[in-house]
Amino acid sequence: xxxxxxxxxxxxxxxxxxxxxxxxxxxxxxxxxxxxxxxxxxxxxxxx
Amino acid sequence: xxxxxxxxxxxxxxxxxxxxxxxxxxxxxxxxxxxxxxxxxxxxxxxxxxxxxxxxxxxxxxxxxxxxxxxxxxxxxxxxxxxxxxxxxxxxxxxxxxxxxxxxxxxxxxxxxxxxxxxxxxxxxxxxxxxxxxxxxxxxxxxxxxxxxxxxxxxxxxxxxxxxxxxxxxxxxxxxxxxxxxxxxxxxxxxxxxxxxxxxxxxxxxxxxxxxxxxxxxxxxxxxxxxxxxxxxxxxxxxxxxxxxxxxxxxxxxxxxxxxxxxxxxxxxxxxxxxxxxxxxxxxxxxxxxxxxxxxxxxxxxxxxxxxxxxxxxxxxxxxxxxxxxxxxxxxxxxxxxxxxxxxxxxxxxxxxxxxxxxxxxxxxxxxxxxxxxxxxxxxxxxxxxxxxxxxxxxxxxxxxxxxxxxxxxxxxxxxxxxxxxxxxxxxxxxxxxxxxxxxxxxxxxxx
Numbered sequence: 001x002x003x004x005x006x007x008x009x010x011x012x013x014x015x016x017x018x019x020x021x022x023x024x025x026x027x028x029x030x031x032x033x034x035x036x037x038x039x040x041x042x043x044x045x046x047x048x
Numbered sequence: 049x050x051x052x053x054x055x056x057x058x059x060x061x062x063x064x065x066x067x068x069x070x071x072x073x074x075x076x077x078x079x080x081x082x083x084x085x086x087x088x089x090x091x092x093x094x095x096x097x098x099x100x101x102x103x104x105x106x107x108x109x110x111x112x113x114x115x116x117x118x119x120x121x122x123x124x125x126x127x128x129x130x131x132x133x134x135x136x137x138x139x140x141x142x143x144x145x146x147x148x149x150x151x152x153x154x155x156x157x158x159x160x161x162x163x164x165x166x167x168x169x170x171x172x173x174x175x176x177x178x179x180x181x182x183x184x185x186x187x188x189x190x191x192x193x194x195x196x197x198x199x200x201x202x203x204x205x206x207x208x209x210x211x212x213x214x215x216x217x218x219x220x221x222x223x224x225x226x227x228x229x230x231x232x233x234x235x236x237x238x239x240x241x242x243x244x245x246x247x248x249x250x251x252x253x254x255x256x257x258x259x260x261x262x263x264x265x266x267x268x269x270x271x272x273x274x275x276x277x278x279x280x281x282x283x284x285x286x287x288x289x290x291x292x293x294x295x296x297x298x299x300x301x302x303x304x305x306x307x308x309x310x311x312x313x314x315x316x317x318x319x320x321x322x323x324x325x326x327x328x329x330x331x332x333x334x335x336x337x338x339x340x341x342x343x344x345x346x347x348x349x350x351x352x353x354x355x356x357x358x359x360x361x362x363x364x365x366x367x368x369x370x371x372x373x374x375x376x377x378x379x380x381x382x383x384x385x386x387x388x389x390x391x392x393x394x395x396x397x398x399x400x401x402x403x404x405x406x407x408x409x410x411x412x413x414x415x416x417x418x419x420x421x422x423x424x425x426x427x428x429x430x431x432x433x434x435x436x437x438x439x440x441x442x443x444x445x446x447x448x449x450x451x452x453x454x455x456x457x458x459x460x461x462x463x464x465x466x467x468x469x470x471x472x473x474x475x476x477x478x479x480x481x482x483x484x485x486x487x488x489x490x491x492x493x494x495x496x
Contacts, residue, residue, distance in 0.1 A: 018060075020377060026063040026070075030449060033071040037118040045114045 054133055061133040062475070068126040070452050074445065075119030077234070080191035081242030082112050083163060085276055087184025094177045100268050108246070109167045109184070116163065120156075136477040137468045140489060144221050145201050152197035159190035195238075196231055203227040205469050206459055207298040210485040217488045225298040229291035236280050236287060241444050243276025244325065248441020251434035264426035270437045271336060271424070275413070277440060278329035281322075282409030285402040295458065299470050302458035307394070310462070313374045314454045316366065321447040323362035326405060328436040328443075330355045333416045335433045342422040347415045354412040361408060364401035367392040 056064050086108040093101030131138050142149065166183040173180040200222045209224040211217050250269035257263055296303040305311050334355050337348040371387035373379040381387065391397050460466040466475040472484035481490040 022060055022063045025059050026066050029067040030070045034074050041115045
């Protein structure tokens with residue numbers, strides 16, 4: 001456990017506001033692209 | 049004129065790559081898993097003569113054919129973005145993995161040709177069904193090989209191989225320390241992810257349809273999808289453990305970042321998603337056992353007990369190790385890392401939780417399969433059981449995205465520096481000679 005704490009010492013992660021914005025912007029875009037492409041594929045595929 | 053070091057406004061170039069790759073992988077995994085599940089279903093239809101298998105296989109194959117363009121377009125856009133935004137890094141990868149990329153391209157081509165042929169000759173080969181099933185499995189094989197090639201590159205970025213001579217560069221980099229466990233993890237994941245999505249789609253359709261035969265079909269489809277989804281999910285902890293063990297041995301700083309350090313919350317998120325998947329799946333099985341053609345009250349009572357154990361083990365997995373929950377957004381309580389939470393440590397509690405979850409999972413799947421052997425009354429499932437299926441589909445997507453983020457953020461360690469190839473190439477595409485295990489990358493005029 002000491003090794004783990006030693007490795008974490010001075011760790012900053014990614015605590016900036018822009019980092020948090022990037023995280024959520026990325027997530028939003030992934031889900032948007034994914035659901036819209038799936039929705040589009042369903043739409044062009046229906047009416048059999 | 050050179051285009052220089054480009055960046056992307058507002059979201060930055062790292063997010064562009066992440067978005068394109070994560071979106072692509074959600075489709076690519078779907079296509080690989082769906083082709084294999086559809087081919088298996090077609091085979092089962094051929095053997096059992098049950099129409100549901102054939103109807104399902106054909107519809108899924110059709111959806112894959114239509115979806116292929118979306119996955120491929122994202123892949124091409126991603127490669128274009130990578131060449132444009134990270135040209136130095138891409139050229140380093142090309143120098144090491146030229147043959148791997150070439151094989152991947154041909155596997156991709158083979159997959160396209162066979163998938164389209166497979167769907168297109170469905171009626172033509174109606175009387176040569178064995179041959180047609182083989183088409184589906186070959187398409188799946190090509191997909192798996194393409195995945196294997198890119199897994200070599202992705203695993204190398206986290207755990208670059210120890211290479212001292214140019215002659216060993218390609219082979220050792222291909223079979224780097226985490227390539228095999230990553231590939232196994234993704235191989236199993238293909239089935240689990242697609243199974244849950246199929247279950248979710250079936251649940252949605254079941255609730256909307258008004259025709260009795262469709263209700264029966266979608267009820268069956270939800271059961272079939274969830275068997276794939278949950279059946280393969282419970283294998284994942286062992287393989288995931290093997291993968292993490294590889295990371296801990298080859299990139300200990302990365303392991304500590306994602307398991308113990310500032311980014312350990314991604315694993316807490318992950319086990320929350322897995323808790324929902326496990327509890328919802330087990331609850332579905334318990335519900336479904338009510339409709340077994342041959343009443344199995346004892347099995348049902350046992351599965352209710354299994355549901356309780358599933359809940360217990362998943363809660364054990366969720367408890368964080370300390371009060372330093374998400375330091376990036378200030379979610380820190382008490383003394384942060386110094387405030388240990390009871391039952392939160394990895395050893396023994398997380399191991400007990402994960403092993404217990406697997407054993408309970410195997411037990412409940414075995415009970416359910418036992419009941420499946422005599423069949424169910426289809427079309428009588430409750431609304432809640434279908435919502436459980438739909439929530440599984442939603443949470444499996446979150447699981448995929450969280451896992452992708454976890455693997456890629458592991459190279460960031462404390463962002464000082466963050467790496468594209470761990471220990472060798474920094475995020476700003478500059479080389480690090482000291483400590484890079486793959487020597488040819490940093491030797492001028494050879495690897496990089």
